Amino acid sequence: MFNFLNKIARSKKKIKPVESRNTLEEQSSWKEQTISWLIDENIDLMKKIYRIPDNRDVKVREIKLGGKGRKAAVFFISSITDVRTIEDSALRPLLLNKDPDAGIEEIIYTQNVTAVTQIQEVVENVNRGNAVIFLEGKPAAYAFECANFQGRSVESAETEVLIKGPKEAFTEKAIVNLSLLRKRIKNEALVAETVTIGKRSKNDVFILYIRNLADNQLVENIKGRLNNLNADAIQNLSLLEQYIEERKFSLFPSVLLSERPDRAASFIEDGHIVLIMDNSPDSLILPATFWSFFHTPEDHYLRFFFGNFIRVLRMIAMFITIFISAIYIAVTTYHAEMIPADLLLAIAGTREKVPFPVLIEILLMEIAFELIREAGLRVPNPMGPTIGIVGALILGQAAVEANIISPIVIIVVALSGLSSFTISDISLNFALRIIRFMFIFSAGLFGIYGMTTLFTLGMYYFVSLKSFGVPFLAPMSPHYVSSKDTIFRKLLTQESLRPGYLKPVDINKKGNGAVK
Amino acid sequence: MGHLLKIINIVIMLAALFILPGCWDQTGLDKKVFVIGMGMDKAEASGKIEVTYLIANAEAGISQQGGGSQEPSMQTITIRSSDLISVRNTANAVIAREISYDLLQVLVVSEELAREKDFIRFLYNASKDREIKRNAYLMVSKERASDFFTNNKPTMLTRPHKFYENMVNRGIETGLIPDSQLHHFFRITEEDANLFLGMYVTTEVKKDKDKFRANENNVLAGEMKFEGETNNAQFLGAAVFLEGQMIGTFTGVENRIVMLINRAFEATDILSTYPDPFMEGYQMAIRLKKVKDSDVHLDLNKQPPKIRVTLPLVAEVMSDPGMENPAENKKKIDKIRRYLEKEIAAQVKDVVNKTQEEYKAEPFGWSLYARKEFRTLKEYMAFDWMKTYPRMDIEVDVKLRFGEFGRQPKIPTYEGIRD
Structure with a gap:
């Protein structure tokens, strides 16, 4: 009787699919391969990585190109892509194509096509909402942008409410947030670098600063801190704040979160560094002083x-x-x-x-x-x-x-x-x-x-x-050169200096009395 | 292990910090009763006084939801005691809560006790108690202090602290009563050169017939006639203390003159009446203001020593019973000025004479100017200001400047109306 039960138990273990032991190491070992010459091998590997057909929104469309009948396959995740773009710009031209020797670049209509050679890159592209095309007889894949993540549209600010001044607020899409900032700072020196944090979830953090203004040391310090993080996933800025702040047991915050693009923009223009991230309707402004918490843009x-x-x-x-x-x-x-x-x-x-x-x-x-x-x-x-x-x-x-x-x-x-x-x-x-x-x-x-x-x-x-x-109390104590924007503010035309504690490359931001 | 020990140490230290130095003997407000006024009367036994408490009822006059109270706003009790300090606990035999002097505003002494030699022994206890503030006012009541508190029934300001606060402040502003803070009492008594003025108060209003007076304020409390329903206590005039003992009184007008001369007093709103120089039998209302301290010149080497005082005053002529409208006529203004300067100087002279002849000391604070005239304290002491004062040759000159002459509407001439 006992033996029989044991047998059942053992047999159940055997039934368990091999893929369930799909660890992080195994995942990366698959991804580290280069793209094979054989398209079927590539398709199989991709199907294994994405567990097609178990994974319902990962789509693969296999087609035969016109003429010689070369095989091609398009991979994308339908929930984060614009399917219409894929149909119109890729699938249709591919199917209608009569030229057997034409390259992918000549066939599809999208704004950009990138050739990639590593499975790793393919996977990253697909995860980011791009579509990837494998072509028979090519040891490369072609990725084109068609990402369409769902999210809110730009709405008015809810926590930092103003009577006078702009109303729009950041949303959960980093690209939209970036666009809101670029709308305010039309300057090629505004750099939006990305750092990927989160080993499994691959969350991107945009580091925004004005290149010839912000203190380089500060930028490097923050980049270093972000690169040093070791966590599977850091979903948004509210969480990231707690990873990068210095005194974690302090009652006082050391990083400022703001949902207002106008506020973030003015901080960037003063030489601060701003982080934005997908899934957070805010921006992380650093370094922050007591005054930045105390002020509102309406002041x-x-x-x-x-x-x-x-x-x-x-x-x-x-x-x-x-x-x-x-x-x-x-x-x-x-x-x-x-x-x-x-x-x-x-x-x-x-x-x-x-x-x-x-x-x-x-x-x-x-x-x-x-x-x-x-x-x-x-x-x-x-x-x-x-x-x-x-x-x-x-x-x-x-x-x-x-x-x-x-x-x-x-x-x-x-x-x-x-x-x-x-x-x-x-x-x-x-x-x-x-x-x-x-x-x-x-x-x-x-x-x-x-x-x-x-x-x-x-x-x-x-x-x-x-x-x-x-x-924390700079520029009041210790004293720094600045526009003295602390308890009171000066006339706007007289606030001609950037805060000295940031060590900005260019400290003057206005002419004397703001006139030429 | 060491780490744990450290944490335990810190916890014990923190606990000790809170348990050992916390103020555990503190008393909540609801565990106290507040004494607004304290009375001192002569007791039959020697070495004792009768202390009267005027206790404010905190619950009166507040609108508390959940049932207001119908309790009276104050209560008075009188206890025999040997001092002001021990009586606090003696009183607890009849009063339920701790007695607090935090709000003590007035210290009323009966004239009977104030004229005693030993009065000073009892009053000096007040400087020992931490809770008795030195800005409490010293009052002298004509009747027994306990009677004063019991009889005094303010009609509109029923809460006692409000009544005394307003009565005293307004009285000082108008110059009817002196600013008699305990602090001044101690200072002047210890200085041993001046007279101290205490407020003179009473609820015993004389019933006899009113005599004609040029100025209604030229009397003491209890002598001013009024009709109608109002407070039955009068605060008017001053009790004069020499070396901590009461020796006499000043009327309201006399007190006012002292306040004008003495730089320690701030009388800001003095309205007085003087006969109209243009119209016999009628009085002009004059507002007097002290804008600068008086100018005091001393010549102490002469025999007798000389004091020359110039009193700069601003006068505002508020009424014009002669209907002469002096504001528009320089000659008339000069006439009024000469007249008023003479009148006021004469009044001052009367007061000075009174102090020299009757009280043999001065309440004007001139001894402070005199100190500058001596090189050492010893010389000053040898001069003996108080002894010398009665023989001094004193002249007070009034320098008048006119402020406004009231509102200036066009007033018709008398003849224009009665033709």
Whole structure:
């Protein structure tokens, strides 16, 4: 009985197809071959690599050319190619061709035809959405471009919203993104180099910079870092960001993600380097400073005073976000004599009926606010309004009416939550929200003294941060030659220098007063 | 293993950091009651005083959802004690929460206690307590301080801290009461050269018939006549302290003159009345402003020592009962100027005389100018400013500059109307 079962088990093992042990090594050993003189061999190898006919969208069309009846085969993946182009520009001319000696270049109509000799290259071409033609009696294959990956069209920006200024945003197609950038920088010096990362998935990263502007050392540094990556797949920029950033445990981001082509373009023009990639509707801008997270493009699109006004607002909002809850705790528990009499009595009065100490009260509300925020983000669209009602009505109103939270705490938390929304960069936003909790705890334990200590330690850390060799607070501290675009901005006509911390080849970007 | 040890060490250190130095003795706001005013009265037993607390009810006046309270806005209690410090815990026998002096604004002393020699012993305790702020105001009440607090029922500003804050600030602005912060009291008492002025307050309003007065403010608190429904406490005039003991009073007008001369005071909105030189029996309303500090010249080598003061003032003539419209006539302006300079100088002279003859010390802060005249502190001490002051030859000259003459509408002549 036992023997019988064993037999079955063993026999099952034997049934398992050999191809299932299709490891990476085996895959590459097939690919390392050159294209054979015998077309059938090539076709067979290709079918083996692509597992035709199991793989349903990989198509092969075998045809006999007119005249001598030479055999030819066209390989392509139908889901990522424009089938109409293949039909019109390749298949039709091939079938209608009467000249037996004509080369492929003379027959098909496409913009370009490349002859390749390695199976490796053939596979790469097919994977990128190109079609490859094998011809009998030729130890080469011919690839032509007909890629058509599906994706969104250019839509308006969703996370970095502006009132004044361009509306379009990057999409998931790197080529489209590149086109959006080239539309803004019509300069032959704008280089779009590619580096392939991801050993299995072969993800391409475009490195964009202006050749005679960006610091060469920086470009080499970034290229080196990208080439050094060893991972099977890095699908998009949000993931790539975490592979290439320097301090992975830092609260502060060191690379800027932006979905706005206008923003990316202006960074490139200043000598920064921008990475774009398929499947990411953003661009990765590096190196990044604190100011690049703090600014929005609208600061410059608006006129001088208006732009600086929103900068001031945002700066205030940033401090409110970090400090207001902590200050409330510190002042009400440790430094009551600091508050004006009216406010002190008002706070004391509202606190009389509330069961928890101030620290717990603030924490409850802050966490509730974060919950509303997170839930509001994850909730499916049709349910969105419900979250708003639950959050505002139940948590705020009812908590006060039930004497669980004092109304002043609602004001404090609402203010800190609202202020945090003014920081549009999601990474900095998260950083500030987490720091806020650190300050809340230090204020709860040590009052203003604790907050001061934490702030001082935080500043030490803050000035020690670097992003690709650029200090985080540059050009303010340490000082660098620049247009001083930090908390405030100058008149646009006076912002005539590129940031010095990038060591740009050409530091002047405008004439004096922007006139000739 | 070493790595693990390191982590354990760090965790223990962090835990210790939070457990050991945290401020675990802190008290939440809801565990405190706030004293707005404190009263001091003479007790029957010697070495004791009766301390009155005016405690604000934090819950009054706020609109809290989930049921507001109908509790009164304040309460007063009086306890016998030997000092201002220990009474805080003694009071806890009847008051449920910790007593906090964080919001202490006024310190009311009954005139009876203020005139005692030993008063200073009790008041100096206030400088020892960390929570008693030195910008609390010292007031002297005609009646017992406990009676003052109980009888004082503000009608519109029912929350006590608001009432005292506004009453005091406006009183100082208009020059009706002196700026009597505790800090000034300690400073002047220790300086031993000047008079300190405390606010004079009362709820005991005299019922007898009102006498005619040229200026309604020329009285003390409790003597001004008013009708209608308003606060029954009057804040008017000053209690004069010499060496930490009360020796007399100044009326509202006298206090105002001291505030104009003394550079330590900021009276910004003084409205006063003087007889109209053009129309007998009527009064002109004058706004006086101190724009510059007065000019003080001392000649201390003479016998008697001489003090010459020039008081630069800006006057605004706000009313014109004679309907003469002096603004348009240079001669009339000069007449008013001469007249007012003489009037004010005479008033000042009266006050100076009073201080020289009655109080034998000065509240004008001139001793500060005198210090510059001596090379060493010893010489100054030997001169003994306070002793010498009553014999000094003092003259105060008023330099008047006119500001505006009120709004300038075209006023018809009297004859034009009554023809």
